[in-house]
Amino acid sequence: MSAFADQVFLLARRSVVRTIRQPANVVFPLVFPMLLLAVNSGGLKAETRLPGFPTKSFVAFALAVPFIQGALFATMNAGTDLARDIQTGFLSRLSLTPMRGIAVLAGQLGGVVTMGVIQATVYLSVGLAVGVRPASGALGVLVLFGFALLVSLGFGALGAFAALRTGSGEAVQSIFPAFFVFLFISSMNIPRNLIAAGWFRDLATANPVSYLIECVRSLLITGWDGQALALGFGIAAAITVVALALASWALRVRMAR
Amino acid sequence: MSFAVARAVAWRTLHNVFTHPSLLIPSLIFPLFFFTAFAGGLSRVRDVPGFDFPLGYTAFQFAFVVLQSAAFGGVFTGFGIARDFESGFARRLMLAAPNRAGIVLGYGAAALIRWLFTVAVVTGVAFAVGMKVGGSGVDLFGLYALALLLNVAALLWASGVAMRLRTMQAGPVMQMPVFLTLFFAPVYVPLSLLKGWIHAVAVVNPLTRVLEAGRGFLAGSPTDVGAAFAAALALAALFSLWAVRGLRNAESAG
Amino acid sequence: MDAIEAEHLVREFKNGPRAVDRIDLAVRSGEIYGFLGPNGAGKSTTVHMLTTLLPPTAGTARVAGYDVVHEGPQVRMRIGAALQEAALDPLLTGREHLRLQASLQAMPRNERRARAGELLARVGLSEAADRKVGGYSGGMKRRLDLALALVHRPPVLFLDEPTTGLDIQSRTALWGEVGRLAREEGVTVFLTTQYLEEADVLADRVGIIDHGRIVAEGTPAELKAQVGxxxxxxxxxxxxxxxxxxxxxxxxxxxxxxxxxxxxxxxxxxxxxxxxxxxxxxxxxxxxxxxxxQPSLDDVFLAKTGRSLEGEAPEEEQSARPGLAMEPA
Known part of the structure; x- marks a missing residue:
């Protein structure tokens, strides 16, 4: 293994171990989305009786949300951890070693992606247990995992960017409500074409999170929907590229100090 | 004497909240946000066969948001109590206050005033976006009275937790049961449209009665008012015992 | 009547040893009583019991003539306390703290402003009075804490390690103020400390506590004379x-x-x-x-417990002493 790969692996492992050693950081991203799923799929089941609703199973419809919500949680945890590294001087210590700065970022994101995949496994298992059968089959599940990985990477990089720019765990945490706004003002609870209020439909349409949810949803309830997949993967890839660029730039600025 | 203590504690809590936006905004934003996301995003739910609330989906969600803001207002004040215990400030209060029941009373008064501010804003926004109300002023007062009891009950619950655990880490323990109780009531559709396990849970959830009666007040056709007030009062009474025992617990822990 | 009396006072914590083990105290009015001991000896637990913050497991205590268990409100009205952690609200200013404390103590509204100003001046915080406490230094927080304890002119004052972490200048200033309170205002001061010098300079009488028990008590001179x-x-x-x-x-x-x-x-x-x-x-x-x-209070402590209280005792003295290891915090 090259020295670089070795460094990335070590830092990724540290990131995962650190997350696992803070039970709240593991339990909350797993439990809270499942609770919200239970609440909404129970309370909004009646929606399936609306003409034009795409499925008879509201759980299958709503199961797409935890995948995106879990990624948001992971983002915050990753950002907070990196900010703590800055506050405690760990990052400065690393910058005194021959380690390449990018290994720090890659290691941190490697940890985030690993946690993202673990979360996706839990969400999907819960879905299967309550009777959801992905319409796109086994291959679709693979695609779903690929998408979860990409979304974790993109949002993880956003969290890392926030941490590197502000250097403060509290500042990273304070961005959290903004993510929630994006989640709730989306097609999270109802298909966009069934949103009655025009202004809300416009906001949901302009909101990239809608397309991330709809991409997962298409794999779960529709089957192979090229447009939904293209939009979802396209937006997730765009977020990832921009966030990675921003995070690497912020890292260079911070390591140069 | 305990009144002087209560007034001092309430002043300090409100002073901090109203001079620091980071403390004020979450309790204001959450209800407005739920109102926007639910009343705006889910308004089509009124077309579900069997949805029989006469005033439209905005008013239907308004009742929930008023109750939710009351409950969360109480919980947010509970966070402040936990913070005071963690920092040791609560010990200062316990030491200075001849009568310690006044401390809980003070936090309670602060929670109430804080919620009144929130609900005034939420009500203003609701009317501004054209919410229709079927009931009279007296009916509307009924909804607020129910919410007020819920505010007290939630604060007493959260303060009981805060005084037992005495750390900010207790936040989720205060918040999660309140969140679940709120959302395991008929939030999105009337009780009659809930099916399966969620219906069974909602039927035994005391908040269901409070929420349905609150919506009845808004529509001008109050139903099961006695049961709703009884449920809210019972919650407040139950949690006042919980809070008083929490205070004793904090006292004996020093 | 003694300002502070305790008889066979005991405090046990769950799954722990006795933090305070049958101690007796008699502190006269107007006296400065120094309660000296290493970390974990039971000093703060004793203060918490005497200030009604913690109920004793056994024994009785009276402060300002009132029972700490059954007459808590009366005790609290007559005591001021600056505890080990100067628990202040970082969002309030120094002046706001004083006015809050005054209203908690039910002081008439028209007196609060003047009293706040007077105390701020006395502890040298007039200029910082309207700044948020979050920006105060450690010494400023301690001084504000002392002012808060004095708001309602209590006849009995408890100071739990009031100078821990302070620089020499702040420490000397605080000693001066505490001495003045006792001499000029007749305030009874119960002061815990782990600094020998503090007890020596300030206290009329000293009680040495170790493992929850009082192992020696008397004026500093009497105690030193006991050692030899x-x-x-x-x-x-x-x-x-x-x-x-x-x-x-x-x-x-x-x-x-x-x-x-x-x-x-x-x-x-x-x-x-x-x-x-x-x-x-x-x-x-x-x-x-x-x-x-000259024999020091540390020699007294050594003689009574077999250990030294001072972590930085001079080398030549250390060699003369068996079992010098200081008790861990």
Whole structure:
């Protein structure tokens, strides 16, 4: 293994171990989305009786949300951890070693992606247990995992960017409500074409999170929907590229100090 | 004497909240946000066969948001109590206050005033976006009275937790049961449209009665008012015992 | 009547040893009582019980004439306390703290403003009065804490390690203020400390606590007298003279261990010093260092517990003492 790969692996492992050693950081991203799923799929089941609703199973419809919500949680945890590294001087210590700065970022994101995949496994298992059968089959599940990985990477990089720019765990945490706004003002609870209020439909349409949810949803309830997949993967890839660029730039600025 | 203590504690809590936006905004934003996301995003739910609330989906969600803001207002004040215990400030209060029941009373008064501010804003926004109300002023007062009891009950619950655990880490323990109780009531559709396990849970959830009666007040056709007030009062009474025992617990822990 | 009385006071914590083990106290009105002991000895637990913050497991205590268990409100009205952690609200200013404290103590509204101003001036915080406490230094927080404890003019004041972490200047200023309170205003002060010097300088009487028990009590002079006579240590300029110097010193007392030179416990006390100097001079012995050691409160602590209270005791003294390891915090 090259020295670089070795460094990335070590830092990724540290990131995962650190997350696992803070039970709240593991339990909350797993439990809270499942609770919200239970609440909404129970309370909004009646929606399936609306003409034009795409499925008879509201759980299958709503199961797409935890995948995106879990990624948001992971983002915050990753950002907070990196900010703590800055506050405690760990990052400065690393910058005194021959380690390449990018290994720090890659290691941190490697940890985030690993946690993202673990979360996706839990969400999907819960879905299967309550009777959801992905319409796109086994291959679709693979695609779903690929998408979860990409979304974790993109949002993880956003969290890392926030941490590197502000250097403060509290500042990273304070961005959290903004993510929630994006989640709730989306097609999270109802298909966009069934949103009655025009202004809300416009906001949901302009909101990239809608397309991330709809991409997962298409794999779960529709089957192979090229447009939904293209939009979802396209937006997730765009977020990832921009966030990675921003995070690497912020890292260079911070390591140069 | 305990009144002087209560007034001092309430002043300090409100002073901090109203001079620091980071403390004020979450309790204001959450209800407005739920109102926007639910009343705006889910308004089509009124077309579900069997949805029989006469005033439209905005008013239907308004009742929930008023109750939710009351409950969360109480919980947010509970966070402040936990913070005071963690920092040791609560010990200062316990030491200075001849009568310690006044401390809980003070936090309670602060929670109430804080919620009144929130609900005034939420009500203003609701009317501004054209919410229709079927009931009279007296009916509307009924909804607020129910919410007020819920505010007290939630604060007493959260303060009981805060005084037992005495750390900010207790936040989720205060918040999660309140969140679940709120959302395991008929939030999105009337009780009659809930099916399966969620219906069974909602039927035994005391908040269901409070929420349905609150919506009845808004529509001008109050139903099961006695049961709703009884449920809210019972919650407040139950949690006042919980809070008083929490205070004793904090006292004996020093 | 004593301002503070305790009889067989006990506090046990779950799954732990007795933090306070049957202590008796009698602190007279207007007295400064120093409660001296290492970390974890039970000082703060005692203060918490006396200030009604913690119920005793057994025993009784009365403060300002009232029972701490059954008459808590009456006790609280008559005491002021600055506890170990100066628990202040970072979002309030110093002046707001004082006004809050005054209203918690039910002081009439028209008096609050004047009292706040007076106390801020007294503790030297007038200029910082309207700044948020979050930006105060450690010393400023301690001074504000003391002012808060004094708002309602309590006859009994509890100070739990009031100078821990303070620089020498702030410490001396605080000592001055505490001394003035007792002398001029007749305030009874119960002060816990782990600093020997603090107890020595400030306290009229000292109680030494270790493992929850009071092991010695009295005025600093009485306690030191209990331990014994002073000693003299001499370091010869020429190490070869060590034996001769030792023989001369031995005429004045019993030899004790010294790492660098020779030392004796004086038979007659300080008055022997002049004789020692004359004897050394007569034999033309030169000494590099000659020091008289008075017994300290640390010697008292050592004598009573077998351990030293001071972590940084001089090396030559350490060598004379068995089992010096300081109790961990």
């Amino acid at each position: 006579r002073p000693s003299v240590e001499a370091v010869p300029a020429d190490p070869a003279d060590r034996k001769l110097v030792g023989e001369i010193l031995a005429r004045f007392g019993e030899p004790i261990t010294s790492a660098k030179g020779v030392a004796v416990r004086l038979r007659e006390g300080e008055s022997d010093l002049a004789g020692i100097v004359r004897a050394l001079d007569a034999d033309e012995l030169k000494v590099e260092h000659l020091q008289l050691h």
